[in-house]
Amino acid sequence: MHGLLGIEELDRAEIQAILDRTRHFQPLQNQGFARSHILRGRSVVNLFFETSTRTRTSFEIAAKCLGADAVSITASASSVSKGESLVDTLNTLSAMRPDAIVMRHAASGAPHFLSRYLPTPIINAGDGTHEHPTQALLDARTILDRRSSLEDLRVAIIGDIAHSRVARSNIHLLSKLGAQTVLCGPPSLLPPELARIAPGVRLTFDMREAIRNADVIMMLRVQLERQHEPPIPSSEYFRFYGLRPEHLDLAHRDVMVMHPGPINRGREISSEVADSQKSVILNQVENGVAVRMAVLERILAPAEATH
Amino acid sequence: MARLVIRNGRVIDPASGIDDVCDVAIDGGAIAAVECDIDPASAEEFDATGLVVAPGFIDMHVHLREPGFEHAETIESGSRAAAAGGFTSICCMPNTLPVNDNATVTRFIAETAWRVAQVNVFPIGAITNGSAGTELAAFGSMKQAGIVAVSDDGRPVMNARIMRRAMESAAALGLTVINHCEDLDLSAGGDMHEGLQSVRRGLRGIPAASEDVMVARDILLAELTGARYHVAHISSRRAIEMVAFARARGLRVTSEATPHHFALSDDEMPPYDSNYKMKPPLRSGEHVAAVMDGIVSGAIEAIATDHAPHPGSEKMQEFERCPFGIIGLETALGLALENLVHSGRITLRRMVELFTTGPARILNLDRGSLRRGATADLTIFDPELLWTYDVNRSLSRSRNSPFHGHTFRGGPVATIVGGSIVWSAD
8 A cells, every 4th residue: 555545545455454453553441552663763744734633643643653753744834834835845855755744735635646746655634625534444443343344334424524524535435335324414515416426325404314223423523614605504503413412312222423523512513412422432533543553554564464 | 823832632621612632822821722733833832642731720719828927828839839739820818917908918919929929819808907807998999909809718707787888899899709608606716617526526616507607698698789799618518508599599609619628528537637627627528518519510610729828836736726727729639630520520621610710700800711812821630640749849838738648640730821831740
């Protein structure tokens, strides 16, 4: 695997291999993450052109747990603010011979564009409104920690689908692993073409319909910063698309509630639900580190990954 | 006594109905005769056996970037690329710096072209000052200085009242109003055609409706004002249907299509490759089919390239930051032959019309014919020539083409402007 740009390019076997390997890195009885030295002497640059707390920290910890040296750079502190182009910034970093670049950028396709010019493997940590592959992998790991398979599982993804890279990566992953996905949101955040981007996907504007018999409910943050005009009055959003305790009665009795964070309590999810027994939000964060360890290992030490 | 005799080519001149293997004699920069077995006497001869000899091709939609953006293209470099593509006349859009919104800029372009251009350059004037969409530009004095049409290409007039006034003024002067149809509110922030591919790539879409809405408005205004109205680079199914509707009602409404809009669809775009980013965007298959159908039916009367040079520094960026537009002068004929003629959609003669009489009629240009006495502008091409486009050898100053490395069947062999061979294949 040369870098990781998106889930769309991966096949089922590769996804399954990463998810299987992730278990090896999960904390055992709160012992913390498995430590290893397989990436000793290797360097990973985390290049974040958008603010991020959990993803950046998670990648940093993952690299360090594997013995790699991790350097994190945020765009505001870099020469980007001096007018340097993205290609030049990456060429400069690449000349310092890091073994991998983890990159988050506000423009969809920015890592794909760079990967055409750079030999260094690039791991996409979120590109605009396109993909966020490690998020989908950690979401799948979190589900699989509680269910034996994704095959025919009913997953509802609710919220601002149009602007969500998390949704796109999850749609591809869930489809490849055989789940039935229902996407739900207000019309302007739910373009009809989404039904055709992968098999096994359907759309509804009705949240209750989306949740009925769902095994998993994934809530998405309302991405105000990416919306150009309010899709529906904000006063109505929570009423029609906010997840509240009464919704959970419609779902499967063991339903899992997920959210990629950061959550906006009272906007897309009520506090009661976010803090309920059904919520696996913190398990997702925990799995984030393990999944990123598996991804880094697969890219930088592929021989180890098959042990 | 002829100076140049083009010998034994298949002469296709839709304007005079000729489609025969014969000779063309040129003298004094004009067509002297189109006959069989012309006695060359002391004239230079050009052997066109196996080639097509046509009136010089006209590209009614190019961007030459001079004045103001000479790092991307100049009148000279653009005209050389045009000659290499088989074009003998090009019409340049006014979005230069300064904008061609007054006679001084028009004269600068015309005089520069006179000195350095390899082909005829016909300027198009702006509709509004600075193409800002608020006050009408000085059509009358620009016309005296040589403009052949008016357009705010790239920055369409959003205000319907201003567009109405522009059409009224242009109609009185016999100028065609050309519009780049795009409702800027509907397309705001868009980077590619709105559809499955934009949703898949997470890029903001430019809906076909943003084109349709403005075509509809403009057709109604053309009816109100009696203007000659032309839709630039038409790309959407509904827009083409509306142009056909307007023409059936007898309105003076025409449209052009670019080669890329009939050659490529949005699902053929490599992910995030800015050489596939232009306006209107590459649309989905149903729209591409509609452009083809419009060319066959006659709703589309001209092929124009929308040659839009941008330097590498602007195109080597995140997709959403890259400017819109691709170069197209050197690949237009090859694309038309491949997609329209060799595919059996139209005849060679019809293709020649789209490059000659079509644009000449739309702009009322005294070009596009091989009648005796006409200016000796000719395009000689080989419909079977196999050649591969190497954009790094382009005569344009820019390299933004999606057709780099493409092998074409058919291409230009020689370009003659005013009786002189200005370009020929090696």
